[in-house]
Amino acid sequence: MSTEVIRQDDVTIRFAGDSGDGMQLTGTQFTDTTAKVGNDLATFPDFPSEIRAPAGTRAGVSGYQVHFSSSDIYTPGDAPDVLVAMNPAALIINYKDIKPGGIILVNTGSFQANDLKKAQLDSNPLEDDTLSGYRVIEEDINQRTIEALEGTELSKKDVLRCKNFYTLGMMYWLFHRPIDPTLDWLEEKFKSKPQLIDANCRALKAGYNHGELLRLFQGRYEVPKVTDAPAGTYRNIMGNQSVAIGLVAGAHLAGLKPFLGSYPITPATDILQHMSVLKNYDVITCQMEDEIAGICTAIGASYAGHLGITTTSGPGLALKSEAVGLACITELPLVIVDVQRAGPSTGLPTKVEQADLLQAVFGRNSEAPVPVLACSCPADGFDCAVEACRIATEFMTPVILLSDNYIANGAEPWLLPKMEDLKEFKVEFTTDPEGYWPYRRKENLARDWAKPGTPGMQHRIGGLEKDAATGAVSHDPENHQFMVETRLQKVLNVADTIPTPEYFGPENPDLLVVGWGSPYGAIRAATEAMQADGASLGRIQLRHIYPLPHGLEEIFASAKRILIPEMNMGQLARLLTSEMPQFKFESFHKVKGKPFMAPELKTRFAEILEEMA
Amino acid sequence: MSDVQQLKPKDFKSNQEVRWCPGCGDYSIIAAVQKTLAQSGVAKENVVMVSGIGCSSRFPYYMDTYGFHGIHGRANAIATGIKTANPDLQVWVITGDGDGLSIGGNHMIHSLRRNVDLKVVLFNNEIYGLTKGQYSPTSPRGLKTKTTPYGSVDAPFNPVQLALGAGATFVARTLDVRPKHLQAVLKAASEHKGAAFVEVWQNCVIFNDGAFKGWTEKAVRDELTIDLEPGQPMIYGKDKDKGLKAVNWRLERTTADDAGIWDPDHECPAAAFAMAQLDNDPEMPRPMGIFRRVSNPTLDALVHEQIDSVTEKRGPGELKDLIYTPDCWEVG
Ligand code: SF4
Numbered sequence: 001m002s003t004e005v006i007r008q009d010d011v012t013i014r015f016a017g018d019s020g021d022g023m024q025l026t027g028t029q030f031t032d033t034t035a036k037v038g039n040d041l042a043t044f045p046d047f048p049s050e051i052r053a054p055a056g057t058r059a060g061v062s063g064y065q066v067h068f069s070s071s072d073i074y075t076p077g078d079a080p081d082v083l084v085a086m087n088p089a090a091l092i093i094n095y096k097d098i099k100p101g102g103i104i105l106v107n108t109g110s111f112q113a114n115d116l117k118k119a120q121l122d123s124n125p126l127e128d129d130t131l132s133g134y135r136v137i138e139e140d141i142n143q144r145t146i147e148a149l150e151g152t153e154l155s156k157k158d159v160l161r162c163k164n165f166y167t168l169g170m171m172y173w174l175f176h177r178p179i180d181p182t183l184d185w186l187e188e189k190f191k192s193k194p195q196l197i198d199a200n201c202r203a204l205k206a207g208y209n210h211g212e213l214l215r216l217f218q219g220r221y222e223v224p225k226v227t228d229a230p231a232g233t234y235r236n237i238m239g240n241q242s243v244a245i246g247l248v249a250g251a252h253l254a255g256l257k258p259f260l261g262s263y264p265i266t267p268a269t270d271i272l273q274h275m276s277v278l279k280n281y282d283v284i285t286c287q288m289e290d291e292i293a294g295i296c297t298a299i300g301a302s303y304a305g306h307l308g309i310t311t312t313s314g315p316g317l318a319l320k321s322e323a324v325g326l327a328c329i330t331e332l333p334l335v336i337v338d339v340q341r342a343g344p345s346t347g348l349p350t351k352v353e354q355a356d357l358l359q360a361v362f363g364r365n366s367e368a369p370v371p372v373l374a375c376s377c378p379a380d381g382f383d384c385a386v387e388a389c390r391i392a393t394e395f396m397t398p399v400i401l402l403s404d405n406y407i408a409n410g411a412e413p414w415l416l417p418k419m420e421d422l423k424e425f426k427v428e429f430t431t432d433p434e435g436y437w438p439y440r441r442k443e444n445l446a447r448d449w450a451k452p453g454t455p456g457m458q459h460r461i462g463g464l465e466k467d468a469a470t471g472a473v474s475h476d477p478e479n480h481q482f483m484v485e486t487r488l489q490k491v492l493n494v495a496d497t498i499p500t501p502e503y504f505g506p507e508n509p510d511l512l513v514v515g516w517g518s519p520y521g522a523i524r525a526a527t528e529a530m531q532a533d534g535a536s537l538g539r540i541q542l543r544h545i546y547p548l549p550h551g552l553e554e555i556f557a558s559a560k561r562i563l564i565p566e567m568n569m570g571q572l573a574r575l576l577t578s579e580m581p582q583f584k585f586e587s588f589h590k591v592k593g594k595p596f597m598a599p600e601l602k603t604r605f606a607e608i609l610e611e612m613a
Numbered sequence: 614m615s616d617v618q619q620l621k622p623k624d625f626k627s628n629q630e631v632r633w634c635p636g637c638g639d640y641s642i643i644a645a646v647q648k649t650l651a652q653s654g655v656a657k658e659n660v661v662m663v664s665g666i667g668c669s670s671r672f673p674y675y676m677d678t679y680g681f682h683g684i685h686g687r688a689n690a691i692a693t694g695i696k697t698a699n700p701d702l703q704v705w706v707i708t709g710d711g712d713g714l715s716i717g718g719n720h721m722i723h724s725l726r727r728n729v730d731l732k733v734v735l736f737n738n739e740i741y742g743l744t745k746g747q748y749s750p751t752s753p754r755g756l757k758t759k760t761t762p763y764g765s766v767d768a769p770f771n772p773v774q775l776a777l778g779a780g781a782t783f784v785a786r787t788l789d790v791r792p793k794h795l796q797a798v799l800k801a802a803s804e805h806k807g808a809a810f811v812e813v814w815q816n817c818v819i820f821n822d823g824a825f826k827g828w829t830e831k832a833v834r835d836e837l838t839i840d841l842e843p844g845q846p847m848i849y850g851k852d853k854d855k856g857l858k859a860v861n862w863r864l865e866r867t868t869a870d871d872a873g874i875w876d877p878d879h880e881c882p883a884a885a886f887a888m889a890q891l892d893n894d895p896e897m898p899r900p901m902g903i904f905r906r907v908s909n910p911t912l913d914a915l916v917h918e919q920i921d922s923v924t925e926k927r928g929p930g931e932l933k934d935l936i937y938t939p940d941c942w943e944v945g
Contacts (some may be wrong), residue, residue, distance in 0.1 A: 162638060279923035293687070453702060463684050
């Protein structure tokens, strides 16, 4: 009897297990293969901040959610269709999120009394009615893996470490995915350890074959590839990766060599790691002694004629803020990436929040205006990083690019830009000493950039206020006011070079939703669904937070009410209120360390529309 | 006649009026740096002076070279960025005991450990001058300042020991009141390839006048300091009759005839540490000159060597390859 094949257009799977179970790896492998199959996808890794929280405990549960589809999707999915639970803690933490009637695959090999105790369970949820309403599939994956690897020389511990590949094999079978990409990946990954290649490949294949043989599932699912996706070349990309590539590309488009001075901090470290590999792109990376040294080396490098870059998260941005002011007053190009995480101080370092917006815009002593932009999804990181490089070099200013944990670690297919669409914005260094002084400006108010090593152009810049006309240190009151106003005007001039955000929705909507950053996907999914049902609902997404683009007044004036969903206590709403007090900006905030879900947004939008009806 | 223009010290003076207090030791240091640069034949455009905050940190404004006046304590980090980005530049860090050893202590030790090719000149006046007289991390115990009205209870840093401990490849000490010595040491530092750390005893006439007088005044200088001459016997005294020699891992006093030979170029830093330790012994002369001078690869050179070798192996990166990787796929 052949297995029934069920066609489904949209599936969300959550892999959950102990942080030592390799769930992130399982999830990324599933994701990469799914990208190759041609589905649209979005992912959401969710892991504890401890590298190895006590094994088997609830605190140690690590999850990876992947949403894949035959059509365009914007979020990693709301309620998963499938939960893979490698132990009781993973089960108990996650099962409530699963769709009613959804599949829960449980590794019963990790459901001994001791495992239950570690998960603080008095009774076995597989034996009571906890999971009624779900299709529970029990399998002793530990035992199956041991059987599959019979005869291997690996220790039992190492054998059991292959169980995630066994599980991945089962999922590949269930969702009709090829196993070859993962087999190839294993070959490459363990090049020097043939034993591990063999063991993991065998576990993967066994899991795949057992899907067929054991008939655990009622059928197999097929999620056909996207057919109406825009034509072009795609690549699966994570946010930190796209930002890293964008920074290197941006520097090249500016005709400069990128110099990254940084210090490891969750969740920004990956950018430093990615860029460290790219040495043959003339990338210099320096892992410095602290956050301050990270930005200060980058400032030094910019002074020397490179494009200085520094990457960090909120706490690191706080440490760097004095140096951001230095880059402001010396008017050097500098790109600062803040991959935001949750909470003040250390907070929840592996969880998501967008609460650094006001820090980015205002968080410095005195008047130190800095352009701020924010990327909205993993693929958008590239464009935003290039844009940050453009603004930094065209306006001789530090620029802050905001990303967040959700974008940084999430993955999605990226429609690659055509090479001819990547427009250069080449920097021209000043080399003619005739009439040069350090604060001589272009029409857009950017100062001329002369780099050390250029004969006859010796000059001094620094943190002390300078005379506008000579570049010498100046304490003159009139000059200071002039310089403060000039630096501000220069940053405001950025607005003349950026487009008005595109509005999506009916004319004169009852409700306009304004998004920035990573809620983009959930906002888009929710509004599009409601628009399809005829709701008078529109949306825009802001990439440029400071200065704001021109043309927003008209868009805001066209709507009856304006709502801003953001993962903070209403920071964009506050900023917009102060910039455009003629409008009322309502805030819908969430600060749970978790991203917005489309359903909760729909509920809120519907409430507002109902109030208005 | 050579077509390379021989620069004079005054060619390194900027048009800015120097604003240190009359009598400040800084004047003699800047004169020595200008002389050193002129003699070395370096082109003005290839010199960058980097500073942090403090009296000494105004230095770059007074030099007709490239200059960057940074923020408090961060000069070493800024200079690391400049030098690593462009190793062809000769980069000097001008700092003080507060700037370089207190707020900037972390950057100081890490730039020395990395052996960035920087010339670090630390003006040590054992006081905070710019903020008008508070004790610094090199102020001796008991010093009365505005924030230690009853005397400081902090133990001070010994800058030379700190630099040695951080792995600096060149460590020296000199003083503002002996221009020749000062210039000789700065010349040696500028010729050194790697992180060169020079402590300069600098008199702050306003807030800590005479801090080093007990050792530097003509009357006592020869008896209470010893000039370290590489390859020469360790001798001192008005009549050059006293000497030092190593005994049981320590330096002890002896006669000039019996003095050991000073070798700052030895791989092992033990002798340099022993020499720096003399400061703690009131019976011993304080050493001036080069404590350590060894050769090691510099960070700036290594960074570029690595870029070159990866580029040779993988080929120069093309923007297209960065974006279009082998794992991409076509739609439509
Ligand atoms: S306060 Fe002291 S260190 Fe500062 S300039 Fe005056 S004398 Fe020199």
